Amino acid sequence: MLLSSVRGFMTSKAAANIRRSAAAAASAASESGLPVWVQTMPDGAVKVAAHVKPGAKASQVVETAGDAVGIQLAAPARDGEANQEFLRFMADTLGVRKHQLSLIAGHKSRDKVLRIESSMTASAVHTRLQDSASDRSAK
Numbered sequence: 001m002l003l004s005s006v007r008g009f010m011t012s013k014a015a016a017n018i019r020r021s022a023a024a025a026a027s028a029a030s031e032s033g034l035p036v037w038v039q040t041m042p043d044g045a046v047k048v049a050a051h052v053k054p055g056a057k058a059s060q061v062v063e064t065a066g067d068a069v070g071i072q073l074a075a076p077a078r079d080g081e082a083n084q085e086f087l088r089f090m091a092d093t094l095g096v097r098k099h100q101l102s103l104i105a106g107h108k109s110r111d112k113v114l115r116i117e118s119s120m121t122a123s124a125v126h127t128r129l130q131d132s133a134s135d136r137s138a139k
Contacts, residue, residue, distance in 0.1 A: 062133065063133065095128070
């Protein structure tokens with residue numbers, strides 16, 4: 001989306017467009033019954049928002065409620081180790097190959113956005129992550 005700006009300030013029209021886009025995404029997510037952290041992109045790929053916590057004893061899904069899926073990672077947050085563990089863990093959990101995943105935002109942040117290019121639907125991704133969180137809590 002191209003944002004119109006004058007000296008670093010958004011015009012009211014650009015701000016209104018952003019609000020409409022965010023509202024439409026939230027509305028589409030609520031109508032489909034899926035949480036806001038998992039969405040189907042226009043090209044058919046699935047986008048997942050995650051909040052990761054590096055340095056845990058084991059990699060696991062800890063929360064599936066809220067704005068992002070919560071994931072603990074068994075890797076430190078240095079030299080890209082946590083990002084590599086995040087991609088490995090998500091590939092194993094979702095049952096896809098690592099090359100089908102790409103980190104599209106959050107390379108140096110705990111808040112990450114993952115792109116999944118496979119035949120999986122957003123609903124299937126949601127179910128697998130929820131099942132992984134349920135398996136953890138059952139132990």
